[in-house]
Amino acid sequence: MDDHTTKVTRRRFLKASGVAAGATGTILGAGQLTGLKPLSEAHAAEAGGGQTIVNKSICGQCPARCGIDIYTTNGRVHAIYGNNDHPIANGKLCPKGHLGTYILYDPDRFKGPMKRTNPNKGRNEDPKFVPISWDEAFKTVADRLNALRDKGESHKFGLFFGRGWGASDVGVNIVPFGQLYGSPNAPIGHSSMCSDGSVLAKQCTDGNASYNSYDYRNANYLLIFGANFLEAFRPYNNNMQVWGYIRREKTPRTSVTYVDVHMNATAAAADRALLVKPGTDGALALAIAHVILTEGLWERSFVGDFSDGVNRFKTGESIDPSGFTEKWTHGLAQWWNTELKDRTPKWAEGITSIPADLIVKTAREFGTTRPAIALFERGAHNHSNGVLNGMAIHSLNALVGSLFAEGGLAYQMGPAYGPAPADPKDYMDDYAKNGPHKKMPRIDLQGHEDGYLMAKNMIQEVGTNHLAGKPYKLDTAMFYMTNPCFSTPKAKDWEEALKSMYVIATSPFPDETSMMADLILPDTTYMERWQDAPTYPFQGWPLAQIRTPAIKPLYDVKTFGDTLIGIGKLINGPTGEYFKKIESVENILRHLAKGFEANPGDNGVKDFETWKAKGCWYKKPYHWRQVRGEFFEWDGKGWNKPMTPDEVKAKLLKTATGRFEFVSSYMASKKDWVLKATGRDAAKYNMPHWEPPKYTGGGDLHFITPKTAMHAEGRSANIPQAIAQFQPAVGGNKQALAELHPSVAKAKGIRNGDRIRIKSDLGEILAIAKVTELTRPDTLVLPFEHGHWAGGRWSKGRGSHVDEITPQQSDRISGMANYYTGKVSVEKA
Amino acid sequence: MARWGMVIDLAKCTGCQACSTACQMENNRLPGENYQDVLYYTERAQPTPVLKWFPRPCMHCEEPSCMHVCPTKATFKTEDGVVLVDWNKCIGCKYCMIACPYGVRFYTDEKPTIEPNVKDVFPGTGDLSWNPPYKGPQQDNAHGVGIQPHGVVSKCTFCYHKISKAPKGTPDLSNDNPALREFVPACVRTCAPTARYFGDIDNPNSEVSRLISDRKGVRLLEHTGNKPQVYYLGESGAVPGFSRPDNKS
């Protein structure tokens, strides 16, 4: 890389950091931080004043979106703490949150827009970037996009984004761009490498294509499958707050059983750790359901009962469906007769390696302790059988009546936003409405019979499809907060594909995508920008946060939203008009905030200014609640308004039957495709059932690549502090270590600290071995994050790139990338 | 005069290391130079291994052996019970690092944990051994606050630049009280599960005193006689003895 992209001279830095802080913060009271020593010489050159400004914003290192207080003194951002008045943060932060200042002052940041002058692309090619103006940058992109549109090839433009953090946020700005310009590939999200397995499992059972909100504080039992509650599950910060409460302060103390494939912080902190064989969580859940039914522990007010009240669920015996009357569920008898009656704990022991007596104990506890929550994420569903595993686990919630109950789980309400400055519908020209792009499938074959009919996105397949020209090749690709040539399985396909696309990178940092880019339009970091963020599913009631700049951008960089608007303004036809009307991200936020006038938040936020001052708008409570099998709606004072079955179907249980479906009508609606794509048994394809996972990779050890608590959404690889605390359980403080069981180490002659070679069908990577009892003897654990070949001085060349040898396999239903399905072999290097 | 102390409830602690990073950024620590560290220990074997962890600030002992061994009185105990290093007096003999049973002290000039060395990336001038762009405004060499000069030993100060400005007579410094937030040590302020409490352990009405009493607070390595002012609550309040890993390198 050229010098000017990486080197920041001291003079340039001081110039940049010496600018006055943003004007949005509040100045601390004079009494609060008095008596500070005068700054030493080194700081004397900077703008003075000594006042500390505290700015309300939101963290940008994970989707949890914690409210933060950013402390700026003399133009230096020097501390970040949780915002006390923010319902997720409550004044607290996770370990990553504090390191945000490091992201702001990362010495490897891009300093301004640039274009590539070396036409050759590759890991060892210097892009030879040269600085350009923003005007030239916008014009370059717009000319290219206009030319594609003129040729009727606008579908060859793809806009890929990650983490739900769009221009202001997803849905406001990115989607109209694709609609108006005319590309099915703008945008393509990253959800299929995130957690779509969970979304589909819920869509297939209770009809909500979403993650859940959880009422942990009122739950008395948590049964967690492969969602590392205390290291990686969102909202991490709030999860830990919850943990401190439910495990110590709450009476009765909440019990926790945790299912995962290796010993980690959550497993260790739980009352019981079940270290399950990878990909078999579904079998465990089925056996738990079996016990709940045979022992009569299901919630009759929600599920229903035998008409005579006598439990006929006996292992191996079918029941007469007409003898069981269901209330809010659908298909229990069919599920039992077809699948569940033989799914005994003994059977599950053989699949999962969990002793049958522990399965029975867990099932009895879960079945007798109300309210109880069964929750799962990637560990359980990043497999070929992922949606089936997810459906089985989620069905446990139905069996104990936790859906929409106090201490159970529900879904998330959206904020009371005002309308955006312009409605895209008013700016659709004929091309946008009827252009050739309308007939084009998406590049990832999402929603296509040849691809993944039921998936939400298939970002991991784009590189492979592009290389094959199937369905076509992209011409231009723009990336925002996603780096698929590093982070998808079989990442090298994406990397290869980028060589034959015009690549527009918007990362503030020189990541892998940027190194393959033709144009660099560097984004601001999250402390330098305006942005809004409705909450990810949290506690159900609506919450909208605002990010305000604590400091003017250090360099000549632009918030991605404003970049997109800047490009949009130059697109021919009404698209340009639309974006002129939109104007800027800040303008969008001012319009959104108008919605609060009619719906002031619980914290008094009623317009843009108060939103800015408080950092968030929220309005409790969640409007619906199921109480012992009856649904009620909030009437302003309490959950007093009984709901009819039709209302429940419209608002809560959004399935064809208006009930929780053990036998999925949504999946049935795609029956032919599902049977063809999966080869599943027509008798049980649409109910939670056991299907052995298809392991890939060809080795003898399961290759598990978890997220650690220090994984700051891809950026911690270049944060020295995060590297030094990356893997505390096994002492990984220089790079991620490969955790091996002593029996494996002994068999292969590997000792602690040895360099090892990890091989799959796709190739091999080198790693450092850590011999530990934390890992199962059939498993190798190597956290992802390191192994970058770009990104910055600390990330480049550090550790092992796990996705290089993670095979490309996706769940046929959800399209979820099967990150944990690969098997590898290991040897001493 | 208050005698500041800390209570750490291991039943609540999730081992997340936010205390460590909050401290790092508040006090401008080098990567790996954790005034506040979280220590993990693995014992026993699959399928029933034990993983436990242990957050470790400076214990600010009643009888600090580091202070007793210091040949220049650079390490001293304040009236309000905090053990600090006066960087103007420290000669860098490192005897205190030898004498501290809890391993909480660091010498300025050590090999970096992480290369490239942040000290080279953000070089300091004059009294500052380095100068990161996010350096906090506080710098008080006489109390060992801020970025240390070359050739001295540094340690956790209980965020002395914050707690020393707390109103006199305050029994507890907690994030829950908006008026006191800015006086709470960084690790305590950010602790998501509220596993940390900070207050006057001589004041019977303080939360810390009550917790020590109700939940049977214990102190580490009592046999050394250092009498820490940091108390631990919870079942896993013991640090495993040293044994070499089965598979030695």
Added chain:
Amino acid sequence: MSIITHAPDQASISRISNLRLGVGIAGLIAGLAAGIGLLSGGHATFNTSSLLTWGLPVSTYVFFVLTSTGLTFVASLAMVFGMKDFYPIAKRCVWGAVVTLIIGFISLGLEIGNPLRMLWVIPTNMAVSSPMWWMGLFYLTYAILLVWKFHLINQGDWDSSQSRIIGIASFVAVIFAHATLGSVFGMMSMRPFWYGPMVPVYFLITAFLSGLAFIMLFINLDYGVNHANMSEGAARAMSRQLPAIFGVVLGLVIVFTLAKTMTGLWSNVPENKIVTQYIASSALFQFELWIGMVLPFIMMLSSKRHEATTQVVAGGLVIVALFIGRYEYVVGGQLIPMFKGAWADDLIAYAPSITEIGIIILAISVGILLYALGDKKLNLSDSPRK
């Protein structure tokens, strides 16, 4: 009055003296080169860290200041306890004590962060609870008395009452000095490998052995490895009393070493057991014990102990063994990480860096030069004229 029985082999004596000068200068240059590393990279060029704080420079300091102690003990045999046979080597011993003290202080001075600051913060703060403060006080007192004593005998004042009192005082001072140095380690109850009231005694005996070994090596070298080149008294001391004393003290040190090793291996305390296992299984320790101590002991039991060549070999081996012993002792007390959890879950790996070794070379070279200069200019073979 000294009677020279043979014509001294001046050629071989001056060859050794010049060789020593050359080695000193070469070492100085090498040491300064490494010192430049210290200047540019600071103590970050050391391999010590907050895991293992004191390394080779500190163990070298301990080795040399205890050697100085031992040399003073030997000098005191004549000057305090009136064993007149030792007079002919007494001046050499005192000069050697000065030189080894300087080596120790250079090594320490380059190890600590702000050595110059010591000059004012140590006297102005009176940190009387610190063993190190007392160690500094007594070593400073000892250094002053030692130089004073050398000044007096260099002027020919061997046994005026003032000179005798200074001699006694320096002997007493160094007893306290070495004891407080022992306490610097022995008082550390949090480090069981070091802890114990016997440490000052252990230091006393090993210091004495160290002084004796230096005499066995260097005084023999000074006289061309030939007792015939010495005065009669010196030759008698070197061939009769010294080997006997050396043998006895060496025997005691072997007992001490074995006792400490056996205790360590038997103990359950990890800081003793695991560290002792680790050290005892190292080649360095085996060399130290068998080649560096047992072999010289056997040599001292044989009739060859009277011969200069045997003494040079035995003295040299014991010096190496003691140097290893100091290193093992200083480092051994820190091998087990203190409260580092998984960040450091095995014994700490430490090997001195080039800079650390360079500092040692520098300090020793200065010592060799000073000794060589003393040998040339200060008439070190002088003794009281009766």
